[in-house]
Amino acid sequence: xxxxxxxxxxxxxxxxxxxxxxxxxxxxxxxxxxxxxxxxxxxxxxxxxxxxxxxxxxxxxxxxxxxxxxxxxxxxxxxxxxxxxxxxxxxxxxxxxxxxxx
Numbered sequence: 001x002x003x004x005x006x007x008x009x010x011x012x013x014x015x016x017x018x019x020x021x022x023x024x025x026x027x028x029x030x031x032x033x034x035x036x037x038x039x040x041x042x043x044x045x046x047x048x049x050x051x052x053x054x055x056x057x058x059x060x061x062x063x064x065x066x067x068x069x070x071x072x073x074x075x076x077x078x079x080x081x082x083x084x085x086x087x088x089x090x091x092x093x094x095x096x097x098x099x100x101x102x
Contacts, residue, residue: 002063003067006055006059006071007071007074007075007078008078009055010048010051010052010055010071010074010075010078010079011048011075011078011079011082013051013055014044014047014048014051014075014079014083015044015079015082015083017041017047017051018041018042018044018047018083027041044079044080044082044083044084045076045077045079045080046076047079048075048076048077048078048079048080049072049073049075049076050072051075051079052071052072052073052074052075052076053071053072055071055075056068056069056071056072059071
C-alpha cells in the first residue's frame with residue numbers, strides 16, 4: 001500500500017511540474033533560457049524519472065533497497081501511462097464534441 005501511495009504521489013508531482021499553473025512562469029523561463037528544457041518539460045516519462053529519483057533519495061532510509069532502486073522506473077512508467085491515457089480520453093472527447101456539432 002505504501003508503494004502505491006508513493007507512486008501516485010510521484011505521478012501527481014509529475015503532473016504538477018508538467019501542467020501546474022503556478023509553475024507555468026518557471027517552465028517558460030527555463031524553456032526560453034535552455035532550449036533542451038522545453039523538450040524535457042513536455043515529457044512525462046522524463047519528468048517522472050527525475051521525480052522518482054528525488055523520491056528514492058528521500059526514501060532511501062525507509063524502504064528496502066530493491067524498492068528504492070525501482071521507484072524511478074515505476075514513477076516514469078506510471079506517469080507516462082496516466083498522461084497518455086488522459087490525452088487519449090481528451091482526444092476522444094474532443095472528437096465526439098466535433099461530431100455532435102456536425
